[in-house]
Amino acid sequence: MSIESTYRRLVQEQYEVGSVKPEDLSEFRILRGASALVLAQKSKQYGDRAVQHANKGKGFLDRVKREETVEDKINRMSEALEESLNAQIYIRNQIGSLVGICVASVLISERSDKELKKLSKTRR
Numbered sequence: 448m449s450i451e452s453t454y455r456r457l458v459q460e461q462y463e464v465g466s467v468k469p470e471d472l473s474e475f476r477i478l479r480g481a482s483a484l485v486l487a488q489k490s491k492q493y494g495d496r497a498v499q500h501a502n503k504g505k506g507f508l509d510r511v512k513r514e515e516t517v518e519d520k521i522n523r524m525s526e527a528l529e530e531s532l533n534a535q536i537y538i539r540n541q542i543g544s545l546v547g548i549c550v551a552s553v554l555i556s557e558r559s560d561k562e563l564k565k566l567s568k569t570r571r
Contacts (some may be wrong), residue, residue, distance in 0.1 A: 476555055483551035490544035497537035503529030 507527035514520045 473556045479551045479555050483548050483555075486544045486547040490541050490548065491505065493537045493541035493544060497541065500530045500534035500537060504528075504534065 457569050504527040507523050507530060509521045511527070514523055
C-alpha cells in the first residue's frame, strides 16, 4: 500500500465520519512532511549506492588494461558492465524517491493554497 493510497483512505474515513477537525488536517500535513523526509533520505541512500557501483565499475575498467589474456579482459569488462547496470538501477530508485518527494510537496502546498483561499474569502 502506497503513502498516497493510505492518505486517501484516511481522508475518506474522516469525511465518512463527518467530522474533520483542523487538528486532523494538521496531522495529515505532518504525515506528508514526514513522508517527504523519509523519501529524501532514501533518495540520498540510492544516490550514494549508485556512486559506489559506478566507481567500482570504473575500477574494473582500469584493471582491463593490466590484464594479459583476452579472457581476463572480457571478465573484467563484464564485471564493469554489471556494476554499471547496478548503478543505473539505484539511479532509477533515486528518481522514484524524488518523484515521491515532489508529490508530497504538491499535496502539502495544495492544502495550504486551499486554506489560504478560504481565509481570504472569509475576510472580504
